[in-house]
Amino acid sequence: MSEHRVELTVNGARLAATTEARTSLGDFLRLKGGCTGVHLGCEHGVCGACTVIVDGAAVRSCLMLAVQAEGATVTTAEGLAAADGSLHPVQQAMRENHGLQCGFCTPGVVCTFAALVDRNERPDEAELVNAMSGHLCRCTGYQGIRKAAKALAEGTVGQSQQTGSAA
Amino acid sequence: MKPAPFDYVAPRTVAEACAVLSEAGGGATVIAGGQTLMPLLNLRMSQPFILVDVNHIEGFSGVTRVPGGTRIAPATRQAAALKDGTLAAHVPALVSALGHVGHHQTRNRGTIGGSVALGEPAAEMPATAVALGAAIDVASVRGTRTVPAREFYLGPYMTVLEPDELVTGITYPDWGEGHVVLFNELAQRPGDFALTGFVGTLALDGGKITRAGLAWMAMGPTPVAMTEAEAVLAGQTLDGIDIAALSDLALRPTAPFDDQHASAEYRRTVGKRLFEKTLRAALQVKEVA
Ligand code: FES
Numbered sequence: 001m002s003e004h005r006v007e008l009t010v011n012g013a014r015l016a017a018t019t020e021a022r023t024s025l026g027d028f029l030r031l032k033g034g035c036t037g038v039h040l041g042c043e044h045g046v047c048g049a050c051t052v053i054v055d056g057a058a059v060r061s062c063l064m065l066a067v068q069a070e071g072a073t074v075t076t077a078e079g080l081a082a083a084d085g086s087l088h089p090v091q092q093a094m095r096e097n098h099g100l101q102c103g104f105c106t107p108g109v110v111c112t113f114a115a116l117v118d119r120n121e122r123p124d125e126a127e128l129v130n131a132m133s134g135h136l137c138r139c140t141g142y143q144g145i146r147k148a149a150k151a152l153a154e155g156t157v158g159q160s161q162q163t164g165s166a167a
Numbered sequence: 168m169k170p171a172p173f174d175y176v177a178p179r180t181v182a183e184a185c186a187v188l189s190e191a192g193g194g195a196t197v198i199a200g201g202q203t204l205m206p207l208l209n210l211r212m213s214q215p216f217i218l219v220d221v222n223h224i225e226g227f228s229g230v231t232r233v234p235g236g237t238r239i240a241p242a243t244r245q246a247a248a249l250k251d252g253t254l255a256a257h258v259p260a261l262v263s264a265l266g267h268v269g270h271h272q273t274r275n276r277g278t279i280g281g282s283v284a285l286g287e288p289a290a291e292m293p294a295t296a297v298a299l300g301a302a303i304d305v306a307s308v309r310g311t312r313t314v315p316a317r318e319f320y321l322g323p324y325m326t327v328l329e330p331d332e333l334v335t336g337i338t339y340p341d342w343g344e345g346h347v348v349l350f351n352e353l354a355q356r357p358g359d360f361a362l363t364g365f366v367g368t369l370a371l372d373g374g375k376i377t378r379a380g381l382a383w384m385a386m387g388p389t390p391v392a393m394t395e396a397e398a399v400l401a402g403q404t405l406d407g408i409d410i411a412a413l414s415d416l417a418l419r420p421t422a423p424f425d426d427q428h429a430s431a432e433y434r435r436t437v438g439k440r441l442f443e444k445t446l447r448a449a450l451q452v453k454e455v456a
């Protein structure tokens with residue numbers, strides 16, 4: 001029905017486009033922003049794969065309309081690494097701890113952790129693990145994700161290429 | 168799954184929002200955080216022709232003290248309420264329940280008013296409003312009214328709200344110093360809807376219960392107030408409670424349902440155990456103190 005003009009900041013760049021009111025933020029980011037790292041799984045708020053960071057908070061992009069993100073600052077998995085390609089601590093932690101298999105759930109998990117880490121450099125492990133409950137990993141690789149959370153909480157990311165450091 | 172097409176407006180005032188709702192003649196739906204509504208739209212279980220986004224209405228976010236209670240503006244995010252000092256001090260039962268509302272990610276968008284207004288019977292916020300005896304302020308072009316939470320819910324996702332009405336605030340009465348918070352729920356995974364659970368508060372005066380407010384979630388088509396148990400509790404001392412007899416009374420008004428996750432019998436059995444266990448633990452704490 002109605003077309004709306006939406007303007008927001010995505011991964012540091014301005015994105016302005018017209019869209020139908022019914023378009024989810026997730027679809028908008030993929031179709032108009034080219035952010036195919038935004039993975040839409042269930043599209044009804046259950047799986048968490050579509051999680052992105054909106055104004056500093058992790059949210060499900062399938063449960064927010066693009067029109068509702070007018071003026072917002074959005075970060076997707078594509079926007080986490082530094083310009084020189086060095087990984088965000090969360091990405092590094094996931095890599096070091098085998099936090100992914102197929103990678104479908106990964107961009108969402110990474111955005112959830114990154115929002116917490118960027119707000120408080122050493123978030124509580126319990127807080128990270130609690131936030132993990134908002135994600136389903138179809139590969140069931142939860143132990144690796146948990147280890148990544150632990151490394152982030154303990155500040156041991158990047159200290160070793162070894163995995164499975166002492167508990 | 169994509170929603171059916173709709174139009175979208177984001178009014179800045181209650182009057183503007185009410186005007187749209189009135190003109191739409193029932194075809195409009197209010198969206199706040201969208202964490203319950205968006206799945207319904209995506210699944211096409213809800214097909215409004217216009218969405219009224221209340222996130223930008225002035226004064227629609229925040230917590231304030233009012234005479235005798237605490238008022239939450241409807242579009243206050245659940246994540247913000249969870250960290251709110253005023254709520255922690257004056258409505259701790261709500262804060263206990265909030266930690267179980269959805270997930271971290273959905274609480275960042277989800278609102279108190281949205282959850283209260285939608286009336287999912289297994290959700291924590293409607294049950295909390297019923298348990299604590301909250302009052303729900305409502306506005307429309309026809310005027311304003313205040314509805315007690317205990318008269319608000321009619322069935323699953325059915326409330327006394329007329330199609331042209333908008334929730335403008337929820338006020339939770341004070342329960343006095345030193346009250347006991349009771350909360351527990353069983354869900355398949357953290358963040359899922361409760362299979363059974365309850366929330367409530369006991370107001371105390373020198374070891375004596377002066378008032379009790381308790382309600383079940385997922386134990387009927389609406390949140391279920393434990394009215395008989397509340398009446399029995401009032402006037403008792405904490406150590407005088409007959410927990411087994413009380414849980415029988417508490418279960419009496421329930422009408423749990425069968426679904427793929429749990430049978431009605433399971434909800435009743437586990438709900439009773441959960442209620443007794445929580446009460447016992449709460450009373451123990453008080454005896455030590
Ligand atoms: S796609 Fe958004 S939660 Fe599954």
Ligand code: FES
Pocket residue numbers: 099100101102103104105106136137138139140141
């Ligand atoms: S890594 Fe495959 S879904 Fe999580």
